Amino acid sequence: MILKRTLLKRHSVLPGFDTALGFTLLYISFIVLIPLSAAFLKTATMTGRPSGRR
Numbered sequence: 001m002i003l004k005r006t007l008l009k010r011h012s013v014l015p016g017f018d019t020a021l022g023f024t025l026l027y028i029s030f031i032v033l034i035p036l037s038a039a040f041l042k043t044a045t046m047t048g049r050p051s052g053r054r
Helices: 002-008 017-045
Strands: none
8 A cells, every 4th residue: 555655656856846936936926927017007097198398
């Protein structure tokens, strides 16, 4: 029974790689998505008229 369980378990060359990759992608997506969404919100609140100059 134990032998069968260890044969079915997938071994990785880099232990913890899946977790590290998940956290990295999460933080990178926050670093990219938060400023990008702020830029879209800023442009959505802009008006069509020019400011200051004629």
